[in-house]
Amino acid sequence: MFYGNKLLNFLSSIRELSKFEYKALHRKKFFGVIWKFLNPLFMMTIYSIVFSYLYSGGNRGFVITIGILIFSGISSTLNSSTNWLQPKILNFSESKRSLSIYFFSKIYYNFVPIFYLLPVMVVVQQVIFNSGFQFTLIESFTIYLKFILFIPALIIYCYFLTIPLSIMSKKIPDLKELIPHFLRVVLYMSPILWVAKTNNIILDTIIQGLNPFYFIFEITNWIIYRYYDISQISFILPIILLSFNYLYYFKKNKFVINIREVSYLG
Amino acid sequence: MDNKLIISNGNFFYKNVKTYNLKKAESKNNQNSLVLKNLNLELESNKIYGIIGKNGAGKSTLMKLLFGILKLNSGTFIQNYNRVKLLDSPNFYHTELNSFDNFKAIYILENNDNFNSEDYQNKLNTFKYLTQLSESELIKPISNLSSGTKSKIGFALTFTFVEGIDMLGLDEFFNFGDKEFKEFSSNVIKEKINHVGTAVIVSHSMELIKNICDKTILIHNSEINSVDDTNEVVEKYLNL
Secondary structure (H helix, E strand, C coil): CHHHHHHHHHHHHHHHHHHHHHHHHHCCCCCHHHHHHHHHHHHHHHHHHHHHHHCCCCCHHHHHHHHHHHHHHHHHHHHHHCCCCCCCHHHHCCCHHHHHHHHHHHHHHHHHHHHHHHHHHHHHHHHCCHHHHCCCHHHHHHHHHHHHHHHHHHHHHHHHHHHHHHHHHHHCCCHHHHHHHHHHHHHHCCCCCCCCCCCCHHHHHHHHHCCCCHHHHHHHHHHHCCCCCCCCHHHHHHHHHHHHHHHHHHHHHHHHHHHHHHCCCC | CCCCEEEEEEEEEHHHHCCCCCCHHHHHHCCCCEEEEEEEEEECCCCEEEEEECCCCCHHHHHHHHCCCCCCCEEEEEECCCCEEEECCCCCCCCCCEHHHHHHHHHHHHCCCCCCCHHHHHHHHHHHHHHCCCHHHHCCEHHHCCHHHHHHHHHHHHHHCCCCCCEEEEECCCCCCCHHHHHHHHHHHHHHHHHHCEEEEECCCHHHHHHHCCEEEEEECCEEEEEEEHHHHHHHHHCC
């Protein structure tokens, strides 16, 4: 019960803090906070139209649209995380709890549109993309529920990646320039637009094994399709990354000291 | 056991600050030149220390050494304070938010999001008192305020949440034009520091140093020139 309350308090603190993020960034705009939802909505509408009608992608168009929606959350999180550490962070955040809430709120802020747009996607799937799937309403709703459970896991994965990335970006500022290019490559190498299962073992292993986000879109495909052969190789790099980050940044809360040291840089 | 901080025979070279965004050429040319040498210093607890010296003398470097952010190349460094905090800018969560939202954001980070609690109300009252501003100023976004008003809010946001710190560092933190508020903030700091233990302040304002500090450290020619009573050290510095 005690831990339950602590967790609820932690989650509501993250949500409250991310609200301030919205308020601050959209204060001067006429539509204000609504832009955070309008942008991905426009993007999804364009992708849905392009991949369903113009390119006749059939039910694949639905996977592309959902995949790009999830990828936009990951890419905006990773891109912005290179600027999250500033000297002012040390004025208020020197405990593990404070720093975790600070980072989670920033990540959550980038993922919030996905939570709101997933129900819209259920409707889009039923109306535009259902000819190939032939999903009943309950099946579509089950897909939605699976995604609702999957996205928090994704937020936690991003948490374990962004803290080390923020620290490294302070030490190696060039990373800020490299990350967008890396993400662009990763987008095309993930099973969103195409699936890298070419029967060329070397090529497939490279594409699936060296992409830390490949497994996310394998799970996306698995959630959407009734039968899907998930690439097991794609899980190896994320496991290595998480283990490495745990040992070097999270074990004994080393990241608190690391953040303290690098926040004075630059 | 008393808290203590002792540096003996300490030396600090440029090569240690290479990563601190010094220009490449500069760091190459000065790879082995000393920033601070022959450091011998012992800070007593429950005292407020000032650090003064000319621009580039190494005041901020000494501050970072004292707070363990930079490490000495040679010499001994002993520090047994439990919680130390070095502040070099006022405490804003976001300058596009108003003062109350900034306060709430920092309250969430420091405590929780229960804005109905007694603790929240107490801290809010402290915050309002420390700003010495009217409500109408506090509801404006920080970015729309004058630099003097921003400083007041930054000061209040910082010192509302300074609790349980053993050693506090303020590096060029003060820049208030308003004489009245300068005096008010000096008294608040003095009171807070009496609760928290030792404090070290870097400032170019001799008025502030004289007003607050018990002892002052003068850095000259890459060395600690003197550590003594503030008035004497300031006098010495002005005659350099």
